[in-house]
Amino acid sequence: MDSLDAAQLTDTSYSAVRQHNFHQATLLVVEDQEDIWTLVHFSLAKYFSDVTLHRCANRKEAIAYLTDCMANRIALPKLILQDLYLPQNEAGFGLLKDIRMLLGNQQQIPILVVSSSVDEADIRGAYYQGASFYIVKPQTINSWLSLSQSLRQFWWEQGVLPLPEAAQGQ
DSSP: OOOOOHHHHTOTTOHHHHHHHHTTOEEEEEOOOHHHHHHHHHHHHHHOTTSEEEEEOSHHHHHHHHHHHHHTTOOOOSEEEEESOSSSHHHHHHHHHHHHHHHTTTOOOOEEEEESOOOHHHHHHHHHTTOSEEEEOOOSHHHHHHHHHHHIIIIIIISOOOOOGGGTTO
16 A cells, blocks of 8 residues: 555544554664663564564664665654663754754654653753654553553554655645
């Protein structure tokens, strides 16, 4: 399925949206801490078994992965979960800016910043640099599972994720 038409978007069963969202679906997670990645991976794998999970541990890996996707015409991730402190917030802010510059207007992938910080400057800075949403990082496995379930329900089952480049403007 390459595009959605108006008739499909009015389908109250959301089947067209789900079909689009899950087609060649990758969720990119940018997390530098191995122990946190273990929790994130476990919880996402439970609710996103039909989505490819790809992890990058730092800013450099994430940009290299996205650049490779674009250069080799591999589907870009449909959603990005990004830690803000990689390990400092400057790296997280830089990654947000880098992703937005790399993709330009081609594809506005939602970037969800997930951080333990509740500092106002971090939250404002994340949005200023292009975050789509700021989430305070869960501290327990049950909280990660709840977040993963909510992400699936909202972003994958109810929302319409960005359309592929070829389908825009149709």
